[in-house]
Amino acid sequence: MTHILAKYLVDARYEDLPANVRKEGVRTLMNWVGVAVGGSREDPVKRSIAALRPFSGPPQASLLGRTERFDIMNAAFINGVSSHIFDYDDTHLKTIIHPAGPVASAILAFSEYHPVSGKDFLNALVLGVETECRIGNAVYPNHYDVGWHITGTCGVFGSAAAIGKLLGLSEQRMVWALGLAASQPVGLRESFGSMNKSFNPGRAATNGIFAALLAAQDYTSSDGMIEAKRGWANTISTKQDYREITEGLGQRYESLLNTYKPFACGIVIHPAIDAAIQLRNQYHLTPDMIARVDLRVHPLVIELTGKKTPQIGLEGKFSIYHSVAVALIDGAAGEKQYSDQAVRDPRTVALREKVTATIDPAIQPQQVDMTITLKDGRKLHKFIEHAIGSQEVPMTDQQLETKFEGLTDGILSQAATRVLMDRCWQVESLPSAAAIAQAAVPQG
Template sequence: MNPLHRRHFLKTGVAASVASAAPVLTAALAPATAQAASPASTPPAQPTSEKPPKVTQILARYLVNARYEDLPANVRREGVRTLLNWVGVAVGGSREDPVKRSVAALGPFSGPPQASLLGRTDRFDIMNAAFINGVSSHIFDYDDTHLKTIIHPAGPVVSAILAFSEYQPVSGKDFLNALVLGVETECRIGNAVYPNHYDVGWHITGTCGVFGTAAAAGKLMGLTEQQMVWALGLAASQPVGLRESFGSMNKSFNPGRAAANGLFAALLAARDYTSSDGMIEAKRGWANTISTKQDYREITEGLGQHYESTLNTYKPFACGIVIHPAIDAAIQLRNENHLTPDMIESVDLKVHPLVLELTGKKTPQIGLEGKFSIYHSVAVAIIDGAAGEKQYSDSVVRDPQTIALRDKVTATVVPSIRPEQVDMTITLKDGRKLHKFIEHAIGSLEVPMSDQQLEIKFADLAAGILPREQIQALMQTCWQVESLPSAAAIAKAAVPPRGN
């Protein structure tokens, strides 16, 4: 199988649309960044025998000097959209079984009630709150996605810094700056090792998310450059997540654990708990240990000039990103032709090899498995015209009508099809053939979800958990994060009234 490479997700030239702005680096940062060439003069990759640049120190220096005032307007806006989407999915997942089990398991051992669980009235210590909110935000596989790496950036980062903001006062501007820096850190580190790291079986949201969390939390704690180096080093010692967990509760465990682990690293570093100064790039450090590819330029080049957060995307469908083109095609054909299941003879898909590797479960038995079944996803898209969290319940996966249509779906690997594409043909019982080719699905960089679509998604997720008026107020609080005196207002606004 051809490995999935980030280039498959982006058209040539997308990088040129990434936001540019004046560097945020101060004079103190200049010596470190001089080691990283500009994109226009990038030298050939260094032979592995040569000593790599001091990546951990370069990144740490950038993080401690980066200011909110230097964030370009489009970067701030995407950070706010990332926050809104995360709050919606975290509230939406708050009553699901993995959260209930986490609350029951950890409640007897939790420390002081320092932080909220979104969508619930429970309060936990910040470490356990970060973990449980991280689990909640990933349960539906409905969270944000950095398509270059398939990292879900917000889960680890926001889960940790929102919990911390309830423990120590944090302004909305500082909160947003930390969020952006956390996303930047985890995605740049992911770029450096992707796709090799992912292909061998690591769940990259967990393994890289811990760095983003340590960076964001460390920024809010005011770590020195040396302490930030240690925080990144301690994060490197805690990679979590394997792709074998996909389809089970363990998958949402991974971003939750990355949130808690990164916060753990920053808290220790703040007390001068030391680590190696080169834990990312050293011969026996993180990158060389967990990947056969290490491109350190992805981490160090263009810091403060271009931002990975502008490449973040938001899911319109509650399942693995590689299924989205097929769902988009199915819904379009359904709506254009007023299709009902009884009209259909067969559904034939041409897909990229990765689609079946990740989502080839032909006969899912539970909702979580349905999220990794392109067959189930196409069936519900045709039946309901949707693929939200309701379409991935245990009852829908076992519904006879869903199963009957699912059995009519076939998927054939065609190497020329890119991961973000699908070629669908629906044959009707009357002999007609309906065809749809999707180049870029809704929710991609090329066809992004609008603010209004994000609000509709948010309201649907929170319905039944929060009152309608509270849902609207919570969305406004997220949109206005930059003006909040205290970011803790977001968490407080997401707690339901007693009895809900």
């Protein structure tokens, strides 16, 4: 399996990518740049800079949304952290992998040091996403259920594959790169609700670069590190479906299944937020009108987001109670609704105490059944089959731009934001992909 995947990665050309795959790759890039700039002023980024600055090498690459420059390894790590802080990044719903963080963070930093055309950049991004998501398909959900953070454990393969492609690795060296990536799984679900969660895609980006650079110098690994008896898949999962990795390579693209979040929190909360906002807007609800909110949800919702009394913004992202409350109060669930201040707001605290979530095995993870009981006795009902931002109800390009503008507000000027968005949309025509990173640096 490792050799089959490596051969595909080595042979795959930009010209082979179907137009819809290229388009979705551009949308993936667009969304990632916005969330990376948006998270650039948050505490985990500041702490990462303070911790790593004394040990950083030459200033080779930009930190999106900031003026500091770091070596490629540390820049990739920090941009990966920044892009995941708000839990607002892209999501491959089949595996709950956030694909862009590990891959885009790695190749954008690399492109500032090693010349990369926009077409080659996009090809590497798509191939990296394809690699991590296919490997994720092979072990999901068992691998995830036992406690691994799949974005980190599979993201490292995406980063290694993408960097290996840009380095022009041979098939054997690509095999070694994937093998070295397999030796570096990172991320546990216990980290959710803490800064450690955003560490995982950042570290996966760095680990993938590390693997590809070593392989380029003939640093060897096993030739079957993914599928061997004591290899990656058998060691960290009780499920191994290797057909998911190799079947339809170059014909079926996982990147077409990527989705983009309209809400800055765990994906399983999105149906409840969507329902709350729709009912709020339809009936012009205010908190003082509401007696109780009853939800029927899939068991995974409570497992992942059952924090009833979050104390900080990061915990709020894993609280369906907080999320429904802010959605009803503000009609939104962006990064501002997940600040420490928002989580402790007395109005929000009072309303979230009226929210009850009950497990119903008949409800699918992408669904919710919401009933709001008003103080005047009326009952308002909403069932969400597919939330906005899903494959069935995708965000439009214009909605992605609106999200992007909200994330960069206060960091980049409106004019600079427009330039940055245009460079993302036009990545395929850029002589150098580094122009994207350069446009993401605040001026003055």
